[in-house]
Amino acid sequence: MRLNSLLSTTARWARAALALAGTVLLTGCDLNFWRMDGHQSTIAVDGPVARSQRDLFYVTCWVTLVIFIIVGSVLAYATIKFRARSSADEHAEPPEQGHGNPMIELGLIGASVLALVIIAIPTLSAIWYTHDVPEADKSNAYDVTATGYQWWFRFDYPNEQIPGSGTLNTSNELVIPAGRPVRIQLRSVDVIHSFWIPKLAGKVDMIPNRGNFLWLKADAPGYYWGQCAEYCGDSHAVMRFRVIALGPKEFNDWLNQQMAPARNVTVAGAAAAKPQFASYRKDFKQNERGWSDRFELNPLDSWRAHQEVDAKGEDAALIQQGRQIFNAKSCVNCHTVRGNDGSGINGPNLTHVGARTTIAGGLLENTPEQVARWLRHPDQVKPGNKMYYGVNKMAGYLKLGDDGFPVRDQNDNYVPNITLTEDDITALVAYISSLK
Secondary structure: OHHHHHHHHHHHHHHHHHHHHHHHHHOOOOOOOOOOOOOOOOOOOOOHHHHHHHHHHHHHHHHHHHHHHHHHHHHHHHHHHOOOOOHHHHOOOOOOOOOOOHHHHHHHHHHHHHHHHHHHHHHHHHHHHHHOOOHHHHHHOEEEEEEEEOOEEEEEEEEEEEOOOEEEEEEOEEEEEOOOOEEEEEEEOOOOEEEEEOOOEEEEEEEOOEOEEEEEOOOOOEEEEEEEOOOOOOOHHHOEEEEEEEOHHHHHHHHHHHHOOOOOOOOOOOOOOOOOOOOOOOOOOOOOOOOOHHHHHOHHHHHHHHOOOOHHHOOHHHHHHHHHHHHHOOHHHOOOEOOOEOOOOOOOOOOOHHHOOEEOOOOEEOOHHHHHHHHHOHHHHOOOOHHHHOEOOEOOOEOEOOOOOEOEOOOOOEOEOOOOOHHHHHHHHHHHHHOO
16 A cells, blocks of 8 residues: 555656656756746836836736645645545545634635735726826827738827928837837727737727827837737738837937938939849748848847948849839839839838838848748738738739729639739849838
């Protein structure tokens, strides 16, 4: 009997050890699995709003941990103290049942109320703090409007007016002043989205026909990952964006650069050039989603590098050809390149798209290879995207019928509206990369 009990106990401890070992292996052999400082960490935060929400989470965790320890200890004590030690104990009559101890029951009720009060006080304080910019900082707050589309974000800067063009707006990369509160008005043009920058602020919904807002502040210059946190259709999982916080001078320099018209690279009397783009690879794998080592090591420095113009490495004739294709293929119907062509609002503003680190709604790194991949197969990269299927009865890569839906032929295949050759794509990549 004792041998069987010993073997059973040994087996239980062995299973527990195996479970612990499996947990360690699932962390990728990184024993420092408590670090939790990934791109979208809610623990390693860089702003007062996210810090307030994290601290509230910690309070809840500590209270529930105490409850767990107390309940678990009582359960373990009762299990060991009153366990059946013999066959007679297993078949014994249950003891006489009573109502219970009134003092214990009242004590448990009081303890539960106390636990709720301990959680409620910081909860109410955090709700009050995160609701709006503190009164002392309101005069220094910077205003931005974020609008959710399927499946990308538009950012408008109402304080920055461009003569003849209206409000400054950009797409998928929100640039803000570091160390200054930013009030973000949240809007949606189609379905419910949710705006979330884990390291700076918690998620808030973008609801059609209803205004909403949040505020945040970045402690220091940095590069932050954000995404939609509310299911909104086919490509919800890849509806992403970035937030770049800059110091005062660098932020003002960026504003001045964004308010200028798009670069216009021309060659007098140039004929259509044969596409030659050094960093473009036709054999680029369609399922490749990697990011460059430079970006991974320091995304903020990578973003700064994207702001620089390398005129020596440009093929002006190829860029001019890409601009012509951009017009001929009706890209101007949905996109704006201020100072060059187009005034579309159905797609992201591309005036300075070459200065961004991401494309396709924050999904891909902005490199010639990834831009080419996006232009070649947007439906494979981002399912359901409107550039491919059309939007607001405006055709994209597919032809639309009078009902606004893609047309199919007699074999039930989609009828194309825009077709791009490899040479077209190479020229478009050169043009898009030049827009800084």
